[in-house]
Amino acid sequence: MIRKTPLDRRSLLVAGLGAAGAGVLTACSGSGQSGAPSLVSPSGPEVAAAEKARAGTGAERRYTLTAAAAKVDLGAGITARTWAFDGRAPGKELRISAGDTLVAELSNQLPDRTTTSIHWHGIALRSDMDGVPPATQAAVRAGSTFTYRFLAPDPGTYFFHPHVGVQLDRGLYAPLIVEDPKEPLAYDTEWVVVLDDWLDGVTGTPDQAFAEVSKGMGGMGGMDMSGGTGASGSAMPGHDMGDMPSTAAPMSFMLMGARSDLLGGDAGDVSYPHHLINGRVPADPDVHRGKPGQKVRLRIVNAGGDTAYRVALGGHRMTITHTDGFPVRHEEVDALLVGMGERYDVLVTLGDGVFPLVALAEGKSATGMALVRTGAGAAPASGVRPKELDGRLLTAESLRAADSVRLRTAKPDIVHRIAMGGGMAAYDWSLNGKRFDMNDPTANPLLIEEGRRVRLEFVNDTDMWHPMHLHGHTYQLGEAGPRKDTAIVLPGKKLAVDFDADNPGQWMLHCHNAYHGEAGMMALVAYRS
Numbered sequence: 001m002i003r004k005t006p007l008d009r010r011s012l013l014v015a016g017l018g019a020a021g022a023g024v025l026t027a028c029s030g031s032g033q034s035g036a037p038s039l040v041s042p043s044g045p046e047v048a049a050a051e052k053a054r055a056g057t058g059a060e061r062r063y064t065l066t067a068a069a070a071k072v073d074l075g076a077g078i079t080a081r082t083w084a085f086d087g088r089a090p091g092k093e094l095r096i097s098a099g100d101t102l103v104a105e106l107s108n109q110l111p112d113r114t115t116t117s118i119h120w121h122g123i124a125l126r127s128d129m130d131g132v133p134p135a136t137q138a139a140v141r142a143g144s145t146f147t148y149r150f151l152a153p154d155p156g157t158y159f160f161h162p163h164v165g166v167q168l169d170r171g172l173y174a175p176l177i178v179e180d181p182k183e184p185l186a187y188d189t190e191w192v193v194v195l196d197d198w199l200d201g202v203t204g205t206p207d208q209a210f211a212e213v214s215k216g217m218g219g220m221g222g223m224d225m226s227g228g229t230g231a232s233g234s235a236m237p238g239h240d241m242g243d244m245p246s247t248a249a250p251m252s253f254m255l256m257g258a259r260s261d262l263l264g265g266d267a268g269d270v271s272y273p274h275h276l277i278n279g280r281v282p283a284d285p286d287v288h289r290g291k292p293g294q295k296v297r298l299r300i301v302n303a304g305g306d307t308a309y310r311v312a313l314g315g316h317r318m319t320i321t322h323t324d325g326f327p328v329r330h331e332e333v334d335a336l337l338v339g340m341g342e343r344y345d346v347l348v349t350l351g352d353g354v355f356p357l358v359a360l361a362e363g364k365s366a367t368g369m370a371l372v373r374t375g376a377g378a379a380p381a382s383g384v385r386p387k388e389l390d391g392r393l394l395t396a397e398s399l400r401a402a403d404s405v406r407l408r409t410a411k412p413d414i415v416h417r418i419a420m421g422g423g424m425a426a427y428d429w430s431l432n433g434k435r436f437d438m439n440d441p442t443a444n445p446l447l448i449e450e451g452r453r454v455r456l457e458f459v460n461d462t463d464m465w466h467p468m469h470l471h472g473h474t475y476q477l478g479e480a481g482p483r484k485d486t487a488i489v490l491p492g493k494k495l496a497v498d499f500d501a502d503n504p505g506q507w508m509l510h511c512h513n514a515y516h517g518e519a520g521m522m523a524l525v526a527y528r529s
Contacts, residue, residue, distance in 0.1 A: 037447055039506060040527040042127035042136040046450065046504040051126045054153045057099035057181075065091070067116050067162075068109035072171055072201075074274060075284030080201030083110055084171035089279050090194045090303065091174030098155040098178050104148045108140045115139035118148060119163040119471070120176065121341060122325055122485045125150040127505020130471055132163045135441040135506055135524065139164060154474075155180035156325020157299040157343040159194070166514045169199070169206035169305035177299065178325070185321060187295040187347055191288045194279070195300070195338065195359050195368060197272040197307040199253070206305065209253035210515055213269050216427040255306075260363030262337055262393075263308060263465040264490035267363025269424070269515055270306040275361050275368035282369035282382035292352035292374045297321075299345050302338040305514035308465070308488070309359040310393070311336045311344075313372065314386030316355065318346035320399065326474060326483035327402035334391025337362065339467035341486035341512035342396075353377045356384050397495075399482045407476045407483075412455035412498060416446045418468075418509070420460045420489065420521065427519055429462075429511065435520025436510070445526035446509065448501045456509070458495045465490050466516060470525065471507040475499035486512055501527065 040046045070084040085091030096102055108116050117140055119131035129150040133139035140146040161173040175192050200206060258267035278286035290296060298318070302309055312318075312335040320331045322345035336344050338359075354377040359368040371379055401407075422429035429435070434444055448454050456475065458468055469486040475497035476483050489495045510522035 036442075037445070038529045039442060039445065040504045040529045042130070042505050044504070044529070046527070046529070047127050050502070050504055051151060054151045055099055056101060056151050057097060059097070060101045060103050061094075061096040062103045063094055064105045064107065065118070066107045066109055067172055069111050070171065072279065074198065074276065075280040078202075078274070078281060080198070082171040082200040083167065085174055089171030089173070090196070091172070093175045093177060093192055094160075095177045095179065096152060097181050098153060099151065099181070101149065101151050105145055106140055106148065107145045108142050110142055113142045115141055116162045116164050116167060116172070117146075118160050120148070120150070120158065120160050121469075122156070122158040122343070122474075123150070123152055123176070124154060124472055124474070124503050125152065127472060127503070127507065130505070130507070132471070132508050134438065135508065152178045154178065154325060156322060157301060157345055158325060159301050159303055159343070161303065163508075166206040166210050166305065166518050168303075168514045169209070171200065173303040175299070175301055185297065185347065187297045189290065189294060190297045190299060193277060193298055193300045193357065193370065195302045195304060195309050195311070196276045196279070197270070197304040197361065198274040198276050199270070199272050202273050203271075204252060206514070209270055210518055212253045213515055214427045214519055217425045255364070258363040260308075262310070263362055263488075264492065266464045266491070267308065268306045269513070272307065272361075272366070275307065275359060275366050277357065277359055277368045277370040280370070282367060285382075286370040288370065288372050290350050290372065290374050292350055294350045294374070296348050296350060297345060298348060299343065300336065300338060301343050302340050304340050306340070307364065308337060308339045308362040308467075309368070310362050310389055311338055311357070311359050312386055312388035312391070313348060314356045314358065314380070314384070314388060315351050315353070316348050316388070318348050320394070321345045321347055323396060323399065323482050324474065324484040324486060326405050328482045329400045329402060331394055331399060333394050334388040335393040337393060337395055337488075339465075339486065339488045339512070340514070341467050341469045342484075342488075350374050354379055356380045356386060358384065358386055358389065360385070360389055396482055396484060396487055397477055400480050401476060401482050405483050406480060407498060407500065409479070410453045413452040414448055414501075415455045415457060417457045417459060418523070420458060420462055420466055420511075422519070422521065423462055424464075429516040429519045429521035431509070431521055431523045436522035436524075441524050442506070442526065445506075445524045447526060447528055449528050450501050450504050452501045453498060454501050455496060455498050458489045458497070460489045460491055460493055463491050466511040466513065466521065468509065469512040470499070470509050472503045472505060473499045473507065
């Protein structure tokens with residue numbers, strides 16, 4: 001992710017690529033430096049062949065998306081100046097069918113010569129449409145347009161957002177629903193639920209937050225080390241501050257005291273004044289209106305930058321049917337844990353009355369809330385905490401892939417150990433001892449080959465949890481776990497995931513905490529040519 005500073009070295013690089021960017025990327029992806037491996041280019045013939053082989057409907061679905069400064073209404077009289085798609089946050093839902101070709105023209109009207117892009121999170125698309133400048137495309141310059149065109153092969157719940165700096169933590173995100181033409185589930189209606197932690201235009205900007213937290217603990221002396229209450233309301237012990245100088249500027253964004261047993265300890269880095277469901281604060285919530293007895297499919301997306309949410313619907317149980325777009329064996333639960341970048345689909349049979357859908361900001365003592373209304377009754381208080389939040393909760397590792405999508409049994413041909421390193425002291429998040437440099441994205445690739453079974457062995461040597469996201473593929477957790485593209489790796493734990501190398505190109509692997517990724521917790525997974 002390229003930090004949003006319009007005239008820094010990175011922006012000068014992508015601006016210099018200009019309209020010839022794709023050609024430059026192709027040239028650079030060939031043989032590289034002397035002795036370096038030859039990689040499949042994001043726009044190479046192997047990528048075109050893989051796209052051609054995908055089964056398509058022949059239908060094209062066309063959209064125009066304008067990224068621009070906007071003033072958005074968060075509810076309860078709260079407004080925020082941010083950046084958004086077409087003046088709203090979340091952006092308007094895009095909905096297509098599996099096999100359709102999505103044609104989306106991005107118009108960049110962002111201020112201050114800011115470059116941007118769109119990453120189509122979770123879609124197994126062609127590499128040159130993945131939206132990661134400068135690795136897969138030149139960044140879209142201010143005042144210009146770029147058209148994304150790709151076939152979406154797999155049904156499911158997805159979303160899209162920029163892959164430049166920490167723009168994800170503004171209002172630039174929206175759901176993408178790929179419907180199944182042969183939908184096997186029976187239900188009456190849908191409700192897309194987008195979760196987000198929000199600070200932009202309220203306490204500052206994500207760039208200001210990153211500038212502060214990236215200094216690490218050593219640059220934040222003079223703080224109350226008792227875990228004092230911040231915007232989250234938490235007052236529990238937090239980050240280990242160690243020996244620190246006695247004077248420094250007060251912190252505005254660094255969150256202290258966020259602790260969660262579910263997440264293995266430290267729950268997050270950044271203090272957010274609001275937690276939103278579908279762009280609304282709990283005091284003025286989004287409302288889903290239905291009828292008693294209706295079966296509703298909730299498509300839940302965590303578009304947040306630094307917050308895992310524990311989600312429950314008061315007075316109801318939920319049946320998990322999908323995670324990250326792919327079906328699982330159905331499990332009935334009271335609550336879900338949803339990390340940044342993860343998605344879950346659940347079925348709920350509605351009761352009669354008014355019920356809170358609560359997203360507890362895990363470890364942060366704050367909540368987002370929406371309402372389900374099927375009959376008369378007063379709305380619950382905005383701070384309500386339904387008992388279901390403390391009921392049966394299954395994490396992803398406890399789920400099993402549906403038979404239709406479970407990978408065939410095979411030994412891995414290629415194994416990559418992914419050592420997750422760094423910490424809060426220096427904010428030096430890394431993979432395999434290296435902090436990723438977007439100026440030189442192919443410097444240290446994780447090499448794979450088309451047609452091979454690949455295993456990634458995540459080893460979390462840090463004191464924090466990390467939601468690890470792989471672009472362009474879905475992996476399987478263990479031998480029979482769910483198919484996912486984003487999975488939580490707890491501190492001090494290991495997680496092995498397998499995938500088939502069936503989508504040639506160059507793909508990012510990174511922590512989907514926006515601030516950890518921007519600090520360097522990324523790597524490039526690249527196919528040999």
